[in-house]
Amino acid sequence: MPEYAIAYEWLMFAVRWLHVITAIAWIGSSFYFIALDLGLRKTPSLPPLAYGEEWQVHGGGFYHINKYLVAPEFLPEHLTWFKWESYWTWLSGFMLLALIYYVGADIYLIDRNVLDLVQWQAILLSIASIVLGWVLYDGLCKSPIGNSTTGLMLVLFGILVAMSWGYTQLFTGRAALLHMGVFTATIMAANVAMIIIPNQKIVVADLKAGRVPDAKYGRIAKQRSLHNNYLTLPVIFFMLSSHYPLAFATQWNWIIASLIFLVGVVIRHYFNTRHARKGNPHWTWLVAVVLFIIIAWLSTGPKLPNSAGEVVASRASESFLAASHFPAASLAVQTRCAMCHTAEPAWPGIFEPPKNVILDNDIAIANHAKDIAMQAGYAHAMPPGNVSEMTPEERALLVEWFREGSGR
Numbered sequence: 001m002p003e004y005a006i007a008y009e010w011l012m013f014a015v016r017w018l019h020v021i022t023a024i025a026w027i028g029s030s031f032y033f034i035a036l037d038l039g040l041r042k043t044p045s046l047p048p049l050a051y052g053e054e055w056q057v058h059g060g061g062f063y064h065i066n067k068y069l070v071a072p073e074f075l076p077e078h079l080t081w082f083k084w085e086s087y088w089t090w091l092s093g094f095m096l097l098a099l100i101y102y103v104g105a106d107i108y109l110i111d112r113n114v115l116d117l118v119q120w121q122a123i124l125l126s127i128a129s130i131v132l133g134w135v136l137y138d139g140l141c142k143s144p145i146g147n148s149t150t151g152l153m154l155v156l157f158g159i160l161v162a163m164s165w166g167y168t169q170l171f172t173g174r175a176a177l178l179h180m181g182v183f184t185a186t187i188m189a190a191n192v193a194m195i196i197i198p199n200q201k202i203v204v205a206d207l208k209a210g211r212v213p214d215a216k217y218g219r220i221a222k223q224r225s226l227h228n229n230y231l232t233l234p235v236i237f238f239m240l241s242s243h244y245p246l247a248f249a250t251q252w253n254w255i256i257a258s259l260i261f262l263v264g265v266v267i268r269h270y271f272n273t274r275h276a277r278k279g280n281p282h283w284t285w286l287v288a289v290v291l292f293i294i295i296a297w298l299s300t301g302p303k304l305p306n307s308a309g310e311v312v313a314s315r316a317s318e319s320f321l322a323a324s325h326f327p328a329a330s331l332a333v334q335t336r337c338a339m340c341h342t343a344e345p346a347w348p349g350i351f352e353p354p355k356n357v358i359l360d361n362d363i364a365i366a367n368h369a370k371d372i373a374m375q376a377g378y379a380h381a382m383p384p385g386n387v388s389e390m391t392p393e394e395r396a397l398l399v400e401w402f403r404e405g406s407g408r
Helices: 002-038 084-102 105-109 119-142 149-168 173-208 216-241 253-275 283-298 315-322 326-336 362-367 369-378 392-405
Strands: 050-058 061-068
Touching: 002 061, 002 084, 002 216, 002 253, 002 369, 084 105, 084 119, 084 173, 105 119, 105 173, 119 149, 119 173, 149 173, 149 216, 149 253, 173 216, 173 253, 216 253, 253 283, 315 326, 315 362, 315 392, 326 362, 326 369, 326 392, 362 369, 369 392
Parallel strands: none
Antiparallel strands: 050 061
Protein backbone atom coordinates (compact mmCIF):
# COMPACT_ATOMS: atom_id res chain seq x y z
CA MET A 1 0.00 0.00 0.00
CA PRO A 2 1.29 3.49 -0.81
CA GLU A 3 0.59 4.73 2.73
CA TYR A 4 2.69 1.90 4.09
CA ALA A 5 5.52 2.76 1.70
CA ILE A 6 5.49 6.41 2.76
CA ALA A 7 5.49 5.43 6.44
CA TYR A 8 8.36 3.03 5.73
CA GLU A 9 10.38 5.80 4.09
CA TRP A 10 9.89 8.02 7.13
CA LEU A 11 10.83 5.14 9.43
CA MET A 12 14.12 4.71 7.55
CA PHE A 13 14.71 8.47 7.71
CA ALA A 14 14.08 8.49 11.48
CA VAL A 15 16.40 5.54 12.09
CA ARG A 16 19.10 7.07 9.88
CA TRP A 17 18.79 10.35 11.77
CA LEU A 18 19.13 8.49 15.07
CA HIS A 19 22.14 6.63 13.70
CA VAL A 20 23.91 9.83 12.67
CA ILE A 21 23.14 11.56 15.99
CA THR A 22 24.41 8.68 18.11
CA ALA A 23 27.44 8.14 15.85
CA ILE A 24 28.41 11.80 16.29
CA ALA A 25 28.10 11.42 20.06
CA TRP A 26 30.12 8.19 20.14
CA ILE A 27 32.86 9.31 17.77
CA GLY A 28 33.11 12.69 19.45
CA SER A 29 33.54 11.23 22.93
CA SER A 30 35.97 8.59 21.63
CA PHE A 31 38.19 11.14 19.90
CA TYR A 32 38.03 13.46 22.90
CA PHE A 33 39.10 10.86 25.44
CA ILE A 34 41.91 9.51 23.26
CA ALA A 35 43.22 13.07 22.86
CA LEU A 36 42.79 13.67 26.58
CA ASP A 37 44.59 10.46 27.48
CA LEU A 38 47.51 11.18 25.18
CA GLY A 39 47.84 14.74 26.47
CA LEU A 40 48.06 13.88 30.18
CA ARG A 41 51.07 15.26 32.06
CA LYS A 42 52.73 14.18 35.25
CA THR A 43 53.22 17.07 37.68
CA PRO A 44 54.41 17.33 41.28
CA SER A 45 50.97 18.52 42.36
CA LEU A 46 49.11 15.36 41.34
CA PRO A 47 46.78 13.88 43.96
CA PRO A 48 47.70 10.46 45.45
CA LEU A 49 47.33 7.57 42.95
CA ALA A 50 46.70 9.98 40.05
CA TYR A 51 48.48 9.13 36.80
CA GLY A 52 48.35 12.48 35.03
CA GLU A 53 46.48 15.74 34.62
CA GLU A 54 45.30 18.04 31.87
CA TRP A 55 44.14 21.65 31.88
CA GLN A 56 41.65 22.60 29.16
CA VAL A 57 39.69 25.68 28.22
CA HIS A 58 36.29 25.56 26.53
CA GLY A 59 33.00 27.44 26.57
CA GLY A 60 34.33 30.34 28.59
CA GLY A 61 35.63 28.19 31.45
CA PHE A 62 38.61 26.10 32.54
CA TYR A 63 38.67 22.37 33.24
CA HIS A 64 41.21 20.59 35.45
CA ILE A 65 41.14 16.85 34.79
CA ASN A 66 42.97 14.10 36.68
CA LYS A 67 43.21 10.49 35.50
CA TYR A 68 43.58 7.46 37.76
CA LEU A 69 44.81 4.24 36.15
CA VAL A 70 43.03 2.12 38.73
CA ALA A 71 40.80 4.34 40.86
CA PRO A 72 41.09 7.13 43.43
CA GLU A 73 40.80 6.47 47.14
CA PHE A 74 37.09 7.22 46.99
CA LEU A 75 34.38 7.52 44.35
CA PRO A 76 31.53 10.03 44.24
CA GLU A 77 27.97 8.78 44.28
CA HIS A 78 27.49 9.71 40.63
CA LEU A 79 29.68 8.44 37.80
CA THR A 80 29.12 9.31 34.15
CA TRP A 81 29.38 6.19 32.01
CA PHE A 82 30.09 6.63 28.30
CA LYS A 83 28.36 3.62 26.83
CA TRP A 84 24.93 4.40 25.44
CA GLU A 85 26.42 6.38 22.55
CA SER A 86 28.11 3.23 21.24
CA TYR A 87 25.18 0.94 22.00
CA TRP A 88 22.65 3.06 20.15
CA THR A 89 25.00 3.71 17.25
CA TRP A 90 25.25 -0.03 16.68
CA LEU A 91 21.57 -0.74 17.32
CA SER A 92 20.38 2.00 14.96
CA GLY A 93 22.95 0.92 12.36
CA PHE A 94 21.77 -2.67 12.49
CA MET A 95 18.17 -1.48 12.22
CA LEU A 96 19.12 0.37 9.03
CA LEU A 97 20.88 -2.73 7.71
CA ALA A 98 17.72 -4.73 8.29
CA LEU A 99 15.34 -2.10 6.90
CA ILE A 100 17.31 -1.55 3.69
CA TYR A 101 19.40 -4.63 2.97
CA TYR A 102 17.39 -7.40 4.59
CA VAL A 103 13.91 -6.24 3.62
CA GLY A 104 15.18 -5.22 0.17
CA ALA A 105 17.56 -8.17 -0.16
CA ASP A 106 16.52 -9.04 -3.74
CA ILE A 107 17.84 -5.69 -4.97
CA TYR A 108 20.34 -4.38 -2.43
CA LEU A 109 21.93 -7.48 -0.90
CA ILE A 110 21.77 -10.33 -3.41
CA ASP A 111 23.67 -10.27 -6.70
CA ARG A 112 22.97 -13.48 -8.60
CA ASN A 113 25.89 -12.70 -10.89
CA VAL A 114 28.03 -13.23 -7.77
CA LEU A 115 26.14 -15.90 -5.81
CA ASP A 116 22.63 -17.22 -6.36
CA LEU A 117 21.04 -16.90 -2.93
CA VAL A 118 17.52 -16.70 -1.61
CA GLN A 119 16.67 -13.98 0.89
CA TRP A 120 17.00 -16.02 4.08
CA GLN A 121 20.36 -17.42 3.01
CA ALA A 122 21.79 -13.96 2.31
CA ILE A 123 20.53 -12.61 5.64
CA LEU A 124 21.93 -15.60 7.53
CA LEU A 125 25.33 -15.16 5.86
CA SER A 126 25.28 -11.47 6.75
CA ILE A 127 24.54 -12.06 10.43
CA ALA A 128 26.99 -14.97 10.70
CA SER A 129 29.81 -12.90 9.21
CA ILE A 130 29.17 -10.06 11.66
CA VAL A 131 29.29 -12.43 14.63
CA LEU A 132 32.40 -14.13 13.21
CA GLY A 133 34.21 -10.78 13.12
CA TRP A 134 33.86 -10.25 16.85
CA VAL A 135 34.76 -13.86 17.71
CA LEU A 136 37.96 -13.72 15.64
CA TYR A 137 38.99 -10.31 16.91
CA ASP A 138 38.27 -11.02 20.58
CA GLY A 139 40.12 -14.33 20.35
CA LEU A 140 43.16 -12.61 18.88
CA CYS A 141 43.18 -9.96 21.60
CA LYS A 142 43.10 -12.63 24.30
CA SER A 143 45.77 -14.76 22.60
CA PRO A 144 49.56 -14.22 22.90
CA ILE A 145 49.32 -12.07 19.75
CA GLY A 146 47.30 -9.58 21.78
CA ASN A 147 50.39 -8.75 23.83
CA SER A 148 51.88 -7.00 20.80
CA THR A 149 49.95 -3.94 19.69
CA THR A 150 51.69 -3.82 16.31
CA GLY A 151 51.47 -7.56 15.70
CA LEU A 152 47.79 -7.63 16.60
CA MET A 153 47.00 -4.73 14.27
CA LEU A 154 48.84 -6.43 11.39
CA VAL A 155 46.92 -9.68 11.87
CA LEU A 156 43.68 -7.75 12.18
CA PHE A 157 44.44 -5.89 8.96
CA GLY A 158 44.95 -9.25 7.23
CA ILE A 159 41.52 -10.37 8.45
CA LEU A 160 39.94 -7.13 7.23
CA VAL A 161 41.48 -7.56 3.78
CA ALA A 162 40.21 -11.15 3.64
CA MET A 163 36.73 -10.06 4.66
CA SER A 164 36.75 -7.24 2.10
CA TRP A 165 37.38 -9.80 -0.62
CA GLY A 166 35.02 -12.35 0.91
CA TYR A 167 32.05 -9.99 1.05
CA THR A 168 32.44 -9.25 -2.67
CA GLN A 169 32.07 -12.99 -3.29
CA LEU A 170 28.76 -13.05 -1.44
CA PHE A 171 26.84 -9.83 -1.98
CA THR A 172 26.39 -6.83 -4.25
CA GLY A 173 29.30 -4.40 -4.31
CA ARG A 174 27.22 -1.85 -2.44
CA ALA A 175 26.35 -4.36 0.28
CA ALA A 176 29.94 -5.63 0.45
CA LEU A 177 31.38 -2.24 1.44
CA LEU A 178 28.49 -1.51 3.77
CA HIS A 179 29.09 -4.85 5.49
CA MET A 180 32.72 -3.95 6.04
CA GLY A 181 31.44 -0.99 8.01
CA VAL A 182 29.04 -3.17 10.01
CA PHE A 183 31.75 -5.81 10.55
CA THR A 184 34.15 -3.20 11.93
CA ALA A 185 31.55 -1.23 13.89
CA THR A 186 30.40 -4.44 15.58
CA ILE A 187 33.94 -5.03 16.83
CA MET A 188 34.04 -1.47 18.14
CA ALA A 189 30.64 -1.61 19.87
CA ALA A 190 31.35 -5.05 21.32
CA ASN A 191 34.64 -3.71 22.69
CA VAL A 192 32.61 -1.22 24.70
CA ALA A 193 29.81 -3.60 25.72
CA MET A 194 31.86 -6.76 26.33
CA ILE A 195 35.23 -5.47 27.54
CA ILE A 196 35.55 -1.79 28.41
CA ILE A 197 32.37 -1.28 30.47
CA PRO A 198 32.51 -4.68 32.27
CA ASN A 199 36.15 -4.04 33.20
CA GLN A 200 35.29 -0.63 34.56
CA LYS A 201 32.45 -2.14 36.60
CA ILE A 202 34.84 -4.68 38.11
CA VAL A 203 37.15 -1.86 39.18
CA VAL A 204 34.28 0.12 40.70
CA ALA A 205 32.94 -2.95 42.55
CA ASP A 206 36.39 -3.75 43.96
CA LEU A 207 36.84 -0.19 45.13
CA LYS A 208 33.45 -0.09 46.86
CA ALA A 209 34.21 -3.42 48.54
CA GLY A 210 37.51 -2.13 49.89
CA ARG A 211 39.65 -4.26 47.58
CA VAL A 212 42.58 -2.97 45.52
CA PRO A 213 41.51 -3.21 41.84
CA ASP A 214 43.78 -5.07 39.45
CA ALA A 215 45.43 -2.62 37.02
CA LYS A 216 45.12 -5.16 34.18
CA TYR A 217 41.47 -4.24 33.65
CA GLY A 218 42.44 -0.68 32.84
CA ARG A 219 45.20 -1.79 30.46
CA ILE A 220 42.87 -4.11 28.56
CA ALA A 221 40.19 -1.44 28.28
CA LYS A 222 42.73 1.09 27.05
CA GLN A 223 43.96 -1.32 24.34
CA ARG A 224 40.42 -1.86 23.04
CA SER A 225 39.71 1.87 23.17
CA LEU A 226 42.85 2.52 21.09
CA HIS A 227 41.70 -0.02 18.49
CA ASN A 228 38.33 1.72 18.29
CA ASN A 229 40.13 5.01 17.75
CA TYR A 230 42.00 3.69 14.70
CA LEU A 231 38.97 1.93 13.21
CA THR A 232 36.58 4.89 13.38
CA LEU A 233 37.51 6.74 10.17
CA PRO A 234 37.18 3.67 7.90
CA VAL A 235 33.75 2.95 9.40
CA ILE A 236 32.61 6.46 8.48
CA PHE A 237 33.85 5.91 4.90
CA PHE A 238 31.86 2.68 4.63
CA MET A 239 28.77 4.41 6.00
CA LEU A 240 29.00 6.89 3.13
CA SER A 241 30.13 4.44 0.44
CA SER A 242 26.63 3.33 -0.57
CA HIS A 243 26.11 6.78 -2.12
CA TYR A 244 29.19 6.49 -4.38
CA PRO A 245 29.25 3.78 -7.09
CA LEU A 246 32.88 4.66 -7.84
CA ALA A 247 33.69 3.11 -4.46
CA PHE A 248 31.53 -0.02 -4.57
CA ALA A 249 30.72 -0.75 -8.23
CA THR A 250 34.19 -1.66 -9.49
CA GLN A 251 35.85 -5.06 -9.42
CA TRP A 252 38.61 -3.56 -7.26
CA ASN A 253 36.17 -2.51 -4.54
CA TRP A 254 37.70 -4.95 -2.06
CA ILE A 255 41.15 -3.38 -2.56
CA ILE A 256 39.60 0.07 -2.13
CA ALA A 257 38.05 -1.10 1.14
CA SER A 258 41.39 -2.49 2.31
CA LEU A 259 43.31 0.68 1.51
CA ILE A 260 40.76 2.81 3.34
CA PHE A 261 41.84 1.15 6.58
CA LEU A 262 45.40 2.30 5.92
CA VAL A 263 44.23 5.83 5.17
CA GLY A 264 42.32 5.90 8.45
CA VAL A 265 45.30 4.59 10.40
CA VAL A 266 47.80 7.17 9.13
CA ILE A 267 45.37 10.05 9.68
CA ARG A 268 44.68 8.95 13.26
CA HIS A 269 48.44 8.45 13.77
CA TYR A 270 48.96 12.10 12.93
CA PHE A 271 46.40 13.34 15.43
CA ASN A 272 47.40 10.88 18.13
CA THR A 273 51.04 11.94 17.78
CA ARG A 274 50.11 15.62 17.98
CA HIS A 275 47.91 15.07 21.02
CA ALA A 276 50.73 13.17 22.74
CA ARG A 277 53.03 16.13 22.03
CA LYS A 278 55.48 13.87 20.20
CA GLY A 279 55.87 15.96 17.06
CA ASN A 280 54.08 16.72 13.80
CA PRO A 281 54.34 13.71 11.47
CA HIS A 282 53.33 15.59 8.32
CA TRP A 283 54.39 12.61 6.21
CA THR A 284 51.13 10.93 7.22
CA TRP A 285 49.15 13.38 5.07
CA LEU A 286 51.32 12.64 2.05
CA VAL A 287 50.75 8.91 2.56
CA ALA A 288 47.00 9.46 2.97
CA VAL A 289 46.80 11.56 -0.22
CA VAL A 290 48.83 9.03 -2.23
CA LEU A 291 46.66 6.17 -1.00
CA PHE A 292 43.51 8.11 -1.85
CA ILE A 293 44.80 8.83 -5.35
CA ILE A 294 45.43 5.10 -5.77
CA ILE A 295 41.87 4.44 -4.60
CA ALA A 296 40.51 6.95 -7.13
CA TRP A 297 42.58 5.29 -9.86
CA LEU A 298 41.30 1.83 -8.89
CA SER A 299 37.74 3.14 -9.20
CA THR A 300 38.31 3.68 -12.93
CA GLY A 301 38.94 -0.04 -13.43
CA PRO A 302 36.45 -2.53 -14.87
CA LYS A 303 32.96 -2.08 -13.49
CA LEU A 304 31.06 -4.89 -11.83
CA PRO A 305 28.22 -6.45 -13.84
CA ASN A 306 24.99 -4.85 -12.75
CA SER A 307 23.11 -6.70 -10.04
CA ALA A 308 20.88 -9.52 -11.22
CA GLY A 309 18.08 -7.62 -9.52
CA GLU A 310 18.24 -5.31 -12.54
CA VAL A 311 17.95 -8.22 -15.02
CA VAL A 312 15.72 -10.68 -13.19
CA ALA A 313 12.39 -9.49 -11.86
CA SER A 314 12.21 -9.67 -8.07
CA ARG A 315 9.18 -11.30 -6.51
CA ALA A 316 7.86 -7.92 -5.38
CA SER A 317 8.10 -6.41 -8.86
CA GLU A 318 5.78 -8.84 -10.67
CA SER A 319 2.65 -6.90 -9.74
CA PHE A 320 4.21 -3.68 -11.04
CA LEU A 321 5.06 -5.33 -14.37
CA ALA A 322 1.49 -6.57 -14.68
CA ALA A 323 -0.14 -3.23 -13.81
CA SER A 324 -2.18 -1.61 -16.59
CA HIS A 325 -0.34 1.70 -16.05
CA PHE A 326 3.08 0.07 -16.45
CA PRO A 327 3.65 0.68 -20.20
CA ALA A 328 3.01 4.42 -19.84
CA ALA A 329 5.01 4.60 -16.59
CA SER A 330 7.94 2.76 -18.16
CA LEU A 331 7.91 5.13 -21.13
CA ALA A 332 7.94 8.14 -18.78
CA VAL A 333 10.87 6.78 -16.81
CA GLN A 334 12.91 5.85 -19.88
CA THR A 335 12.18 9.24 -21.40
CA ARG A 336 12.90 11.37 -18.33
CA CYS A 337 15.31 9.29 -16.23
CA ALA A 338 17.25 6.80 -18.34
CA MET A 339 19.64 9.34 -19.83
CA CYS A 340 21.40 9.28 -16.44
CA HIS A 341 20.26 5.96 -14.98
CA THR A 342 21.90 3.75 -17.57
CA ALA A 343 25.20 1.90 -17.82
CA GLU A 344 26.69 4.70 -19.93
CA PRO A 345 24.88 7.96 -19.06
CA ALA A 346 24.33 10.38 -21.91
CA TRP A 347 23.76 13.45 -19.75
CA PRO A 348 26.77 15.83 -19.79
CA GLY A 349 28.85 15.60 -16.63
CA ILE A 350 27.29 12.30 -15.47
CA PHE A 351 29.78 9.47 -15.87
CA GLU A 352 28.25 6.79 -13.64
CA PRO A 353 24.58 5.92 -13.05
CA PRO A 354 23.64 7.68 -9.79
CA LYS A 355 23.93 5.19 -6.91
CA ASN A 356 24.42 2.54 -9.62
CA VAL A 357 20.65 2.50 -10.27
CA ILE A 358 19.85 1.40 -13.83
CA LEU A 359 16.43 2.35 -15.23
CA ASP A 360 16.81 1.66 -18.95
CA ASN A 361 14.70 -1.53 -19.13
CA ASP A 362 11.28 -2.67 -17.94
CA ILE A 363 12.45 -5.15 -15.31
CA ALA A 364 14.80 -2.67 -13.68
CA ILE A 365 12.03 -0.07 -13.58
CA ALA A 366 9.63 -2.53 -11.95
CA ASN A 367 12.26 -3.53 -9.39
CA HIS A 368 12.68 0.12 -8.39
CA ALA A 369 8.96 0.97 -8.43
CA LYS A 370 8.86 2.28 -4.86
CA ASP A 371 11.98 4.41 -5.24
CA ILE A 372 10.70 5.87 -8.51
CA ALA A 373 7.30 6.70 -7.04
CA MET A 374 8.81 8.26 -3.92
CA GLN A 375 11.50 10.28 -5.69
CA ALA A 376 9.62 11.37 -8.83
CA GLY A 377 5.95 10.90 -7.95
CA TYR A 378 5.12 11.81 -4.39
CA ALA A 379 8.21 14.01 -4.15
CA HIS A 380 9.79 16.02 -6.97
CA ALA A 381 13.41 15.25 -6.09
CA MET A 382 13.96 13.51 -9.41
CA PRO A 383 14.91 14.44 -12.02
CA PRO A 384 17.21 16.95 -10.25
CA GLY A 385 15.92 20.44 -10.95
CA ASN A 386 13.49 18.73 -13.33
CA VAL A 387 16.17 19.06 -16.01
CA SER A 388 14.42 16.51 -18.22
CA GLU A 389 11.10 18.36 -17.82
CA MET A 390 8.97 15.62 -16.33
CA THR A 391 5.37 16.83 -16.44
CA PRO A 392 2.85 16.88 -13.58
CA GLU A 393 0.80 14.35 -15.54
CA GLU A 394 3.76 11.97 -15.70
CA ARG A 395 4.35 12.31 -11.97
CA ALA A 396 0.70 11.57 -11.29
CA LEU A 397 0.97 8.56 -13.60
CA LEU A 398 3.92 7.18 -11.60
CA VAL A 399 1.87 7.50 -8.41
CA GLU A 400 -1.12 5.75 -9.98
CA TRP A 401 1.12 2.96 -11.30
CA PHE A 402 2.67 2.47 -7.86
CA ARG A 403 -0.73 2.46 -6.16
CA GLU A 404 -2.03 -0.09 -8.67
CA GLY A 405 1.01 -2.34 -8.31
CA SER A 406 0.81 -2.06 -4.54
CA GLY A 407 -2.77 -3.29 -4.54
CA ARG A 408 -4.57 0.02 -4.17
